[in-house]
Amino acid sequence: MRKLIYLFLLLIPFLSFSQDYGNNIDAIEICAAMQSNNFSSDTKAENALDQILNVIGASKRFVLQPCDNINNAVATSFKGIRYILYDRDFMDSLDNSTNWGNLFILAHEVGHHINGHSVDIILYAADIVEPKTLEQKRQQELEADEFAGFILAKLGGDISEANKIISKISTNDDDTYDTHPSRSKRLNAIKIGYDKGLGNETTVYEAPTHLQTSEEYFYQAYEKYILKDYYGAVSDYTKAIEIEPNYTDAYFNRGLVKGDLKDYKGAVSDYTKAIEIEPNYAEAYYNRGVVKFDLEDYYGALADYTKAIEIDPNSAIAYFNRGIAKAFLGNINAACKDARKAQELGYDASALIKIVCN
Numbered sequence: 001m002r003k004l005i006y007l008f009l010l011l012i013p014f015l016s017f018s019q020d021y022g023n024n025i026d027a028i029e030i031c032a033a034m035q036s037n038n039f040s041s042d043t044k045a046e047n048a049l050d051q052i053l054n055v056i057g058a059s060k061r062f063v064l065q066p067c068d069n070i071n072n073a074v075a076t077s078f079k080g081i082r083y084i085l086y087d088r089d090f091m092d093s094l095d096n097s098t099n100w101g102n103l104f105i106l107a108h109e110v111g112h113h114i115n116g117h118s119v120d121i122i123l124y125a126a127d128i129v130e131p132k133t134l135e136q137k138r139q140q141e142l143e144a145d146e147f148a149g150f151i152l153a154k155l156g157g158d159i160s161e162a163n164k165i166i167s168k169i170s171t172n173d174d175d176t177y178d179t180h181p182s183r184s185k186r187l188n189a190i191k192i193g194y195d196k197g198l199g200n201e202t203t204v205y206e207a208p209t210h211l212q213t214s215e216e217y218f219y220q221a222y223e224k225y226i227l228k229d230y231y232g233a234v235s236d237y238t239k240a241i242e243i244e245p246n247y248t249d250a251y252f253n254r255g256l257v258k259g260d261l262k263d264y265k266g267a268v269s270d271y272t273k274a275i276e277i278e279p280n281y282a283e284a285y286y287n288r289g290v291v292k293f294d295l296e297d298y299y300g301a302l303a304d305y306t307k308a309i310e311i312d313p314n315s316a317i318a319y320f321n322r323g324i325a326k327a328f329l330g331n332i333n334a335a336c337k338d339a340r341k342a343q344e345l346g347y348d349a350s351a352l353i354k355i356v357c358n
Helices: 002-011 026-033 042-055 088-093 100-114 121-125 134-154 159-169 183-197 210-226 230-243 248-260 264-277 282-294 298-311 316-328 332-344 350-356
Strands: 063-066 073-078 081-086
Touching: 042 063, 042 100, 042 134, 073 100, 081 100, 100 134, 100 159, 134 159, 134 183, 159 183, 210 230, 210 248, 230 248, 248 264, 248 282, 264 282, 282 298, 282 316, 298 316, 316 332, 316 350, 332 350
Parallel strands: 063 081
Antiparallel strands: 073 081
16 A cells, blocks of 8 residues: 555656745735735836935845735835835825825835834744834834935925825824824924935934845845846855854745755755754744755654644644655555645645545
8 A cells, every 4th residue: 555655646746745945925925914005006116115225325125015905015024035015005095296205105114124123024923022012113113204204305305295194194192002103203203314314414324234234145145046046046145144144044045045956955954054043943944844855854854844833833834745744654644634734724735635535
């Protein structure tokens, strides 16, 4: 029976058991998770982002992603990649003939990244970082408003356009139990930033930092990976790690690229380093399991999938791949249980269920 199971597994196209360890659709997944706005075209949004970054002399270290039905613009981070998500309809609702209002909103979200406010949502989900207090969140909003006011002045925009936006989306009610400050506080923060932009006060926005330098290499590597320049991506991730030796996401992403290059031992080494730095990195365990499976280390893959499930009990793909590993090790009944669990959690495991659950 065991040999027959193996034969069936080999006859089915392996793509049906997709062991995905890429991150090309992460932005889309984040949008789906945030269903709870923008410029008339995505090109205009990209151009506006370039203008904002040029003011402070920074290269593009963000992924700008249209994200409908979130009724907002949001700065977040996922797997070490910084995203700015924006809802087209929301941005259009704030639009006027000059587009300064839209640019202000976008600059506000860039300000969250520049000021280090965005924390990786994986770390939040794993309870690795403490959530911000309401007071801290309000302070961060003011810092982002100040940055956006600074950008607006530098680009020759009218502060009245920013004030109109804030008047639309805020009130002067008591903000003690709110994540956002009152209108008067926000208008004052914008004025402070605007004055800095006009040269009325000194500013520190243009000062590069050690971390920003490592991030430059990190984002260069990410862009090269998207363009399938895998060797170039490995080189830039390595430079980022040389600057920041504990750069967890650089190790993780370098492992992804090495996996694509079939440097499986190198990928295992990078995922292991990411786990050493961050012991509860479920995706690093999962991805290391994928690579170990490629190396035919089925017991090692089984152990890593199991650890990933311990950290994230709702990881359908980890259950699915663990089921495959168990099937290859001849543990058919256990493979069936994992396949059914993956199906229950929303992953299409029907092909595996047909094989191991008879």
